[in-house]
Amino acid sequence: HAAWIGRELGDLLKPFEADERVAEVRRIGTMTGIEVVPHGERTGFRICVAARELGVITRPLGDVVILMPPLGITQPDLEQLVAAVRHGMDVVYA
Known part of the structure; x- marks a missing residue:
């Protein structure tokens, strides 16, 4: 399941790499630093x-x-995690 999380999270974070508000996205397995x-x-x-x-x-x-998503995270929760970070960025950079 950890490998799946890593792949899914990587796919969900791809748009962040092109976001001018993001300097770098770093990942090791499921742990991610934006x-x-x-x-x-x-x-x-x-x-x-x-x-x-x-x-x-x-x-x-x-x-x-x-x-640092938990190993039991579901697809909808993973999507919510990434959407919440995007929301946070939208609020701060508004």
């Missing part, structure tokens, strides 16, 4: 707070938003 271009103070933290509004818990490390 480094965002700074936009004011504590950009990563503010994105994580906005993502939490949609029920998703992520971890900020400076301007990197860390995703």
Whole structure:
């Protein structure tokens, strides 16, 4: 299941690689770091707070938003995780 998560997450994150707000997407297995271009103070933290509004818990490390999906995650939940990060970015960069 971990290999499936890695593949699906990689596919869902492809649009982030072309997003001008994203400096880099780094992944090892299912663990992912989305480094965002700074936009004011504590950009990563503010994105994580906005993502939490949609029920998703992520971890900020400076301007990197860390995703660590549980091994039992489902396709709809994986899609919600990525959508919540996108929502967080939309809120912060608005």
